[in-house]
Amino acid sequence: MEFNQLNKLLHTLETLTTTLPTRDQIDEKYKWNLKDVYESDELWEKDFQWTSNNLIRYSEFRGKLADSASSLLGCLKLDEEIGIKLERLALYAMLAKDSDMRISKYHAMDDKIKNLYARALSESSFIKPEILSIDENILKIWLEENSELKVYEHYIDDILREKPHTLDSNTESILALSTEIAHVPYNTYSIFTNAEMKFPYVKDENGNEIQMSHGRYYAAMYSKDRAFRESAFKAYLTPYKEYVNSLNSLFTGNLKSNIFYAKVRKYKSAREAALSKNNIPLSVYDNLVDAVNENFAPMYRWAKLKKELLGVDKLHPYDIYVTLFDQKYEKKYSYDEAVNIVLNSLEIMGDDYINSLNKAFSERWIDVYETAGKRSGAYSSGTTYGVHPYVMLNWTNLLNDVFTLAHEMGHNMHSYYTGQSQPFHYANYSIFLAEVASTFNESLLLEYLIKNSNSKEEKLHLLERYLNNITSTFYRQVMFAEFEQTVYEKTEAGESLTPEQLCNLYSSLFQKYWGPEMHVDEEESFTWARVPHFYYNFYVFQYATGMAASETLAHKVKTEGEVAVVRYIEFLKAGNSDYPINVLKKAGVDMNSPEPVLSVTRKMNSILDELESLL
Structure with a gap:
């Protein structure tokens, strides 16, 4: 140069x-x-x-x-x-x-x-x-x-309640010392897939040669150029296929590590051990998977509609995220405008909730704009006893920012009410409950935007967004949960899982969840090897239970009014004062019944009805 x-x-x-x-x-x-x-x-x-x-x-x-x-x-x-x-x-x-x-x-x-x-x-x-x-x-x-x-x-x-699974002090000390070793599979997987794995080059929509990466893959899946989506999809999964034996070794090593700890602590299974931390009955997990398996119809309906609108003979995994509609009108939102939109969308929650939100907006609980050296992304700080929670944003004036604001303020209000209402030792809440308040706000925001949309095109985009939320946050996570349950059960039964078996299992589940309109490419069968959440030990099902609970609570607030709002505020105040299942039950959600799952599937069908009426 x-x-x-x-x-x-x-x-x-x-x-x-x-x-x-x-x-x-x-x-x-x-x-x-x-x-x-x-x-x-x-x-x-x-x-x-x-x-x-x-x-x-x-x-x-x-x-x-x-x-x-x-x-x-x-x-x-x-x-x-x-x-x-x-x-x-x-x-x-x-x-x-x-x-x-x-x-x-x-x-x-x-x-x-x-x-x-x-x-x-x-x-x-x-x-x-x-x-x-x-x-x-x-x-x-x-x-x-x-x-x-x-x-x-x-x-x-x-x-x-954990007494039967607590060991003598010497054994506990040894187990504590061993945890660093237990993290080796995930740590190695993370380093390998994020820092050392090399991806092939592909040509983008403009014919430029680019090397595939994690970020470029996700961006490519939204491209309107189907040939580019296909080449990006295949390029991205190529190294997972090439290194599948090593990835299989890390994956099964992680399974065996969790099974070891469960056995030593006298649990019947690794799944029971993982759910026991928050006193979640296995029946909640089983009910979620079983109820979804009986309600694939909305997913199959969405897949069929996607295929028709894309004008393709078969739907492929690389067709899942691309928008079906014209993107010409990209609407911009200032932060102050978004604050008003979020407040209006949550007006149904009553004066106390709105006043608490206004307190957060006016008293500088939120860091809004991207500045030099500021951390990327967004988060809510959670409950800190004696101090209000904070929210970090990096505002870019996009619709996604509006949803991020609603989402993080859901967490923020959950932490605020908990901190105001509970003594220190209960002033927090479990992961099982964490995503309920955030997705509850997103649900009400999306309905508000749909109701107040100014054009058919805007409404179509919003309806599509809602459907994609359900697909990725609910159905996909239950599919992951079913995969995770199956691989643990097979390993606990003494079966040695080969890469071929894992690929066949994942591929068959993907086909089952998307239905007959989907053609599962060979590359998709290696997706199990790229999902870091499979190293988190029965974590993913909580995304789906969180969305099911939030949809149920949002429906109750809209149909029952003030009574449901009061119950919801009490849910926000509960923190860790009771077990998560009981906290939700008091709010009006029984996670041991199929009803929360049905609330999601009914919602998906109603959104599909509205979308089809506009076409």
């Missing part, structure tokens, strides 16, 4: 990297106010030192929890006091670091608090084993006689 060309390139790169505004160029009202957590870094350091110095106080209680109710209560209160400080310290460090990731000071603070967390966990590790050593009848008497201790009744019950 000539010197002048190099100079031009460097100038272009410099321009690109400096076009983002710095934080001081953004209006204060669009930046989160970290003074609500700590007024200054110096006050953070002061709390850090206090927490570090007070960890030694755990030693005052070690070996003494069985002595008296007051000893147990004193230890739990200390653990709570330390926990509140740790959460607040961690929140400030995370938000400050994510605001501008170029500032090394906040990276150091983030590392310091993580190390302090580890020390605190080590110092407090005696608490649960000692509680388990106390006679349950004595514990019951203490809880009845001591009103302050009774507040911890559910917390203690949650520890006691």
Whole structure:
């Protein structure tokens, strides 16, 4: 490359990297106010030192929890006091670091608090084993006689229910030491697929030679150029096919690791062990898979309509995500406009909910715009006791941003109501409940936008989006859940799973879920090898249960009015004060029945009816 060309390139790169505004160029009202957590870094350091110095106080209680109710209560209160400080310290460090990731000071603070967390966990590790050593009848008497201790009744019950699966201290210590080894399959898989796996080159829509990648694959699946979609699809899955034996070894190694821990802890299966963490009955998982298997009709209907609108003889896996309609009118949304849209879409939730949202919008709980050095993506910070939750966005004026705002504010309100209503030890909620509040907001937003759309084209796009949400968040995740259940059961039965068996199983499930209109290309059968969630140990089913619960609750709010709204707000307030299944049941959702699944399938059919009426 000539010197002048190099100079031009460097100038272009410099321009690109400096076009983002710095934080001081953004209006204060669009930046989160970290003074609500700590007024200054110096006050953070002061709390850090206090927490570090007070960890030694755990030693005052070690070996003494069985002595008296007051000893147990004193230890739990200390653990709570330390926990509140740790959460607040961690929140400030995370938000400050994510605001501008170029500032090394906040990276150091983030590392310091993580190390302090580890020390605190080590110092407090005696608490649960000692509680388990106390006679349950004595514990019951203490809880009845001591009103302050009774507040911890559910917390203690949650520890006691795991007693049959808790081992002696020596064995627990060995298992704790082994966890690093157990993470090897996933860590190796992650490094290999993200950093070392090489993808082939393909020609894009404009005839340019590009190397396929994870990001380019997802973008390609939305391309209107079918030939490009096909070549990108096949190129992306080629290395998974080439390295299938190694990927199979990592995959089955992960299965066997989880099966080992389940057996050692005396669970009947790895699935039971995984669901036991949140006290989720196996029947909830089984009901989800069984109910979906009896309700494929809306999926088959959608596949048939997709095939007809695309004008193809057979639908292929690379046809799933492409829009069926004209994309010419890409509507833009300012952040302030989106705030009003979200508020209007959630008006049905009543004054208390809307006032809480307005509090978040007006009191700088949200960091809105992309700035130089800011972390990418979006998140809600979760519950931090004594501090309101925060939301991070990177606004680009697209419709996706509007949905992200509604989604993250669902999490935000869940955390806010929980933090306002529960004591520290219940001021959080499980993963099983986490996606309910976020997808609930998205559902109401989408219905509002459809109802208020200004053209047939806009309405078609929104209806299609709703259908794709159901396809990917509900049906696809249940398909993953069924695959995961089957491979564990086969492994637990002593069957050795070959790559061919895994490919055949995945391919047959994909065919079953999409129906006769779908032609399952050979490449799709290797998709099991590229899904990182299969290393998360029975995690994916919760996406589907979350959507089923949120659709049920949204329907109840729309049909039952204030009574359902009150129940929903109580759901948001519940936190970990009860087991997740009971929390949902009180809100009006029985996850042991097929009804939540049917709420999704009925919704899908009604959306299809509306879409077809417009064609």
